[in-house]
Amino acid sequence: MESFEIMFIVLTAMIALGSIATVLTKSIVRAVTYLLLVLLGTAGLYFLMGYTFLGSVQTMVYAGGVIVLFVFAVLLTSAKEDKLSENTLLKNIGAAVIALVGLGIFMTILCLHGFDVAALTSPDETIMPMTTIGKNMLSTNHEGYLLPFEAVSVLLLACIVGGLVIARKR
Amino acid sequence: MFDFNIVTQWLDTLLMSFLPAWATVLIECVLVALVIITLYAVFAIVMIYMERKVCAWFQCRLGPDRVGPWGLLQVFCDVLKMMTKEIVNFRNTDQLLHHVAPFLVITASMTTFSCLPWNKGAQIIDFNVGVFFFLAISSIGVVGILLAGWSANNKYSLIGAMRSGAQIISYELSIGMIMLAMICLTGTMSFSEICQQQENLGWNIIRGHVPAVLCFILYLIAGNAECNRGPFDMPEAESELTAGYHTEYSGMDFGYYYLAEYMNLFICAGIAATIFLGGWAAPLVPGWEQWNHIMLYVPGAVWFVLKVFFVLMLLLWERWTFPRLRIDQLLTLEWKYMLPMTMTLLVVMALCVSFGFVWN
Numbered sequence: 001m002e003s004f005e006i007m008f009i010v011l012t013a014m015i016a017l018g019s020i021a022t023v024l025t026k027s028i029v030r031a032v033t034y035l036l037l038v039l040l041g042t043a044g045l046y047f048l049m050g051y052t053f054l055g056s057v058q059t060m061v062y063a064g065g066v067i068v069l070f071v072f073a074v075l076l077t078s079a080k081e082d083k084l085s086e087n088t089l090l091k092n093i094g095a096a097v098i099a100l101v102g103l104g105i106f107m108t109i110l111c112l113h114g115f116d117v118a119a120l121t122s123p124d125e126t127i128m129p130m131t132t133i134g135k136n137m138l139s140t141n142h143e144g145y146l147l148p149f150e151a152v153s154v155l156l157l158a159c160i161v162g163g164l165v166i167a168r169k170r
Numbered sequence: 171m172f173d174f175n176i177v178t179q180w181l182d183t184l185l186m187s188f189l190p191a192w193a194t195v196l197i198e199c200v201l202v203a204l205v206i207i208t209l210y211a212v213f214a215i216v217m218i219y220m221e222r223k224v225c226a227w228f229q230c231r232l233g234p235d236r237v238g239p240w241g242l243l244q245v246f247c248d249v250l251k252m253m254t255k256e257i258v259n260f261r262n263t264d265q266l267l268h269h270v271a272p273f274l275v276i277t278a279s280m281t282t283f284s285c286l287p288w289n290k291g292a293q294i295i296d297f298n299v300g301v302f303f304f305l306a307i308s309s310i311g312v313v314g315i316l317l318a319g320w321s322a323n324n325k326y327s328l329i330g331a332m333r334s335g336a337q338i339i340s341y342e343l344s345i346g347m348i349m350l351a352m353i354c355l356t357g358t359m360s361f362s363e364i365c366q367q368q369e370n371l372g373w374n375i376i377r378g379h380v381p382a383v384l385c386f387i388l389y390l391i392a393g394n395a396e397c398n399r400g401p402f403d404m405p406e407a408e409s410e411l412t413a414g415y416h417t418e419y420s421g422m423d424f425g426y427y428y429l430a431e432y433m434n435l436f437i438c439a440g441i442a443a444t445i446f447l448g449g450w451a452a453p454l455v456p457g458w459e460q461w462n463h464i465m466l467y468v469p470g471a472v473w474f475v476l477k478v479f480f481v482l483m484l485l486l487w488e489r490w491t492f493p494r495l496r497i498d499q500l501l502t503l504e505w506k507y508m509l510p511m512t513m514t515l516l517v518v519m520a521l522c523v524s525f526g527f528v529w530n
Contacts, residue, residue, distance in 0.1 A: 003192040052297040059306035074320075
């Protein structure tokens with residue numbers, strides 16, 4: 001057993017168990033904490049493959065941004081009387097169907113593409129160095145990401161303005 | 171200059187000669203972890219003593235002087251006291267999250283601690299996105315603080331946690347902008363390359379002249395705020411919130427917050443020393459051959475620690491000089507003054523670099 005295999009098993013176990021715990025727990029703050037484990041595990045997988053930029057983005061955006069936002073939202077809104085709604089038969093069936101569809105899509109993608117073990121055996125962060133990522137991010141050629149990059153910032157601006165409009169009733 | 175790679179390479183080949191690859195990696199990881207934890211604890215003890223003494227001098231007091239000569243053993247006694255104290259569990263709180271929260275904080279702190287470059291070839295985590303990784307990992311600590319405030323089921327803790335979260339998230343922006351400005355100058359995000367470059371070309375604070383000096387000053391302000399320390403220690407303002415988000419913690423659970431607070435200050439100073447003051451690079455002056463020759467004999471780790479303590483003194487000076495800000499003033503300072511200033515500095519730095527207006 002190679003060391004990267006051990007790490008892969010540890011990280012995947014962390015992701016799998018964290019995901020199960022996220023949906024099984026009744027407390028919403030605990031669910032957020034377990035979700036943090038899942039997201040950190042995913043970041044760990046990126047680091048294992050040598051995609052350090054992607055791993056850092058995952059940590060920054062999800063663990064540092066989204067989770068903090070979730071916790072903030074829960075802290076600001078949750079009240080003691082909040083209860084989960086009762087499970088009806090219709091909800092159970094709907095959830096089961098959606099879960100099966102998700103599993104089907106996941107298995108199809110997995111079967112079509114398979115595992116890329118080579119990425120794990122020789123992780124190399126020089127394949128995609130920081131300078132290349134930076135240049136691609138700001139270029140307009142066929143590898144460039146300038147347009148989506150700017151579109152996302154317009155979206156964020158719209159969100160900020162929307163938030164202000166809702167928060168400021170005056 | 172002494173290159174630490176020689177030692178690590180020697181150890182690696184030695185272990186590889188009689189062990190399988192995975193065992194080598196495991197042993198090396200354990201060794202590195204032990205080194206990190208030891209350094210972490212040792213520097214925490216040094217810093218707590220330093221904080222007390224320096225704070226006392228600023229206030230014309232003597233500081234701890236009863237236990238041991240010059241009160242040197244005071245910190246060890248406090249550590250022992252902290253370790254033997256009971257960890258109190260409360261009813262009607264989320265026990266699990268209450269005990270997990272300090273570990274999140276300390277994990278984030280230790281991981282950022284291992285990003286510091288100690289010497290040439292002696293950095294533990296060194297990605298080519300090093301600075302970005304540092305910023306990413308340091309943002310996990312906020313989750314720990316927010317969870318601590320929520321799980322304590324206490325109004326003081328909750329308000330303290332909200333304030334702390336808002337403050338850290340806000341000041342992270344300034345720190346990110348300052349880092350971007352400095353990355354603009356260095357052209358690399360890897361801490362080892364930043365240090366190497368400064369050894370060859372001169373310290374960044376001199377290379378980047380005016381914008382770099384302004385960045386350094388703003389970093390000292392934002393850094394103190396990021397570490398929740400005075401004059402920005404609103405989250406734990408004892409006159410209104412008792413102890414903020416760690417009001418309900420006792421024993422080592424509290425100890426972890428205490429440790430993480432001091433070590434975050436050390437990390438903050440370490441990053442300032444790396445990015446602005448050359449990290450482990452010796453102070454070389456072009457033309458002074460004799461001086462440079464002598465300076466290169468001093469190991470890089472000594473320079474690094476000296477620079478860190480220099481920045482620490484600046485941070486402590488700031489802390490004990492200015493009065494505490496109110497929470498709205500604190501957020502106003504960040505969003506209306508610091509952020510526009512750092513954004514302007516980023517543009518100025520970019521212009522300086524693109525027009526070649528830097529000293530090389």
